[in-house]
Amino acid sequence: MTPSVLNYAHGGCSDDATQNGNGAAFSHSSIMPRMMVNYCKYEVSIELFGLRSPSQLITVPVGVTGLCIQNGHGDLAAVRVSVLTQVALVASTLSNDPLETMAQTLGDKPGFFQLYTARTRR
Numbered sequence: 001m002t003p004s005v006l007n008y009a010h011g012g013c014s015d016d017a018t019q020n021g022n023g024a025a026f027s028h029s030s031i032m033p034r035m036m037v038n039y040c041k042y043e044v045s046i047e048l049f050g051l052r053s054p055s056q057l058i059t060v061p062v063g064v065t066g067l068c069i070q071n072g073h074g075d076l077a078a079v080r081v082s083v084l085t086q087v088a089l090v091a092s093t094l095s096n097d098p099l100e101t102m103a104q105t106l107g108d109k110p111g112f113f114q115l116y117t118a119r120t121r122r
């Protein structure tokens, strides 16, 4: 990555207060292992905006994903990971790869698009 992209992807906003707060909040959470439980009975799929997703997790839209790998197709790589992991993808307005190509790669797996509404139509 170029230093400017790395800085953008790595840093938070302003004084990093939210980023630091998120890190601190995570450190107060623990995962409690449940022993001797039949996990076959668990149903973790959810319905989200009319789409059924096998996972309760979704990705967040990240504008520079495309630039985070050397071939410039990080968005397509993210779509492939979404398909493999069945974690629904949220494509950013600032995606590099065309949405049509991403949708084709996504196939019938659930995916969403985050729209920044521009003030001008340039």
Ligand SMILES: Cc1cc2nc3c(=O)[nH]c(=O)nc-3n(C[C@H](O)[C@H](O)[C@H](O)COP(=O)(O)O)c2cc1C
Pocket (backbone or CB within 6 Å): 008, 009, 010, 011, 022, 060, 061, 062, 063, 064, 092, 093, 094, 114
């Ligand atoms: C490098 C970077 C790029 C981001 N790009 C977008 C974007 O294009 N659109 C958007 O709605 N949010 C964007 N976000 C915000 C994330 O989607 C997410 O809401 C934010 O990181 C808060 O989630 P977190 O606390 O799990 O990090 C971006 C965040 C980062 C760190």
